[in-house]
Amino acid sequence: LVFALVATLVGDVFFLRLATEALIFGGLALSVDLLLGRVGLLPLGQALFFGLGAYVSALVLKEWQASFWLSLVVSLLASALAGLVGGIIAIRSKGVYFALIRFGLAQVASKVVFNTRELGASDGIIGVPGAVVVPGLDSTAPTGFFLVTLAVIFLIYLGLRYLMDTPFGRQLSAIRTNEDRVPFLGFDPWRYKLLAFVGAACIAGVSGALYPMLRGFVSPELMFFQVSGNAVINVIVGGAGTLIGPLYGSALLTGLRSVVGSFTAHHQIIIGLLFVVVVIMFPRGLIGYLTPLLQRRLEARRSRHQQGEQ
Numbered sequence: 001l002v003f004a005l006v007a008t009l010v011g012d013v014f015f016l017r018l019a020t021e022a023l024i025f026g027g028l029a030l031s032v033d034l035l036l037g038r039v040g041l042l043p044l045g046q047a048l049f050f051g052l053g054a055y056v057s058a059l060v061l062k063e064w065q066a067s068f069w070l071s072l073v074v075s076l077l078a079s080a081l082a083g084l085v086g087g088i089i090a091i092r093s094k095g096v097y098f099a100l101i102r103f104g105l106a107q108v109a110s111k112v113v114f115n116t117r118e119l120g121a122s123d124g125i126i127g128v129p130g131a132v133v134v135p136g137l138d139s140t141a142p143t144g145f146f147l148v149t150l151a152v153i154f155l156i157y158l159g160l161r162y163l164m165d166t167p168f169g170r171q172l173s174a175i176r177t178n179e180d181r182v183p184f185l186g187f188d189p190w191r192y193k194l195l196a197f198v199g200a201a202c203i204a205g206v207s208g209a210l211y212p213m214l215r216g217f218v219s220p221e222l223m224f225f226q227v228s229g230n231a232v233i234n235v236i237v238g239g240a241g242t243l244i245g246p247l248y249g250s251a252l253l254t255g256l257r258s259v260v261g262s263f264t265a266h267h268q269i270i271i272g273l274l275f276v277v278v279v280i281m282f283p284r285g286l287i288g289y290l291t292p293l294l295q296r297r298l299e300a301r302r303s304r305h306q307q308g309e310q
Helices: 002-010 014-036 047-064 068-090 095-114 142-164 167-185 189-215 225-238 244-261 267-281 285-309
Strands: 132-134
Touching: 002 014, 002 142, 002 244, 014 047, 014 142, 014 189, 014 225, 014 244, 047 068, 047 095, 047 189, 047 225, 068 095, 068 132, 068 189, 095 225, 132 142, 142 167, 142 189, 142 244, 167 189, 225 244, 225 267, 225 285, 244 267, 244 285
Parallel strands: none
Antiparallel strands: none
């Protein structure tokens, strides 16, 4: 919203596009937070599902029909299927082995796409038409598509918030705390981890489906490790397990890359230093640190207000 306000004040749609991109990668960070912050699984290859959603969306828009909803649904189904297959392969492993398997699967997929001429090989798919959301509104309208993307990501966030307050969400927290004790409660941790894995794949796929609508192209780089690594950094900087933190982390780092990148090509140094500072000084992330602080201040203010009434 800050980006959108700046774009309105200066009359430059660049900031609206930047805000939309921050939301899209924020959706990818949400999928990482579901696994990392809620289940305790480090997904080093989440870009696989993000890139899959982007490619499926681009193919639907270019070869089938320029429909926002159709491309979103097809990308969701493709991501769910890929998540089911990938989850069956990866979920049986734990710790660093899970992270390495996820990394390996993403590397294999990215190399296959990189060497497939039918998918544009290293050039990717270009010339993706704008997606029609409703008659009179498509993804080429900066303000309209920003609001549509904001609505999609916000609905995903609300859905996750609700899900984490259900018995399913509490089982995920139990698995993160002590997976070995969960079977003694009568629950199968493998099943819950698989469902979380598929859910995270769907979120990443839907977020990726929005990317070609914004940029008009896709490339194999969307499946590279750097995209997965950036998503993990967004989560850790914002606050793992907070759900809202990854969105703030994505907005902060996307804006920082844009601002610093306009002065130097070595902007990754700044991102790396920020990451190190957050890990050392704010291990719970920025939101994880600020939320308890704000809660204590609100409680103190409420207590003073009640004492004044008495």
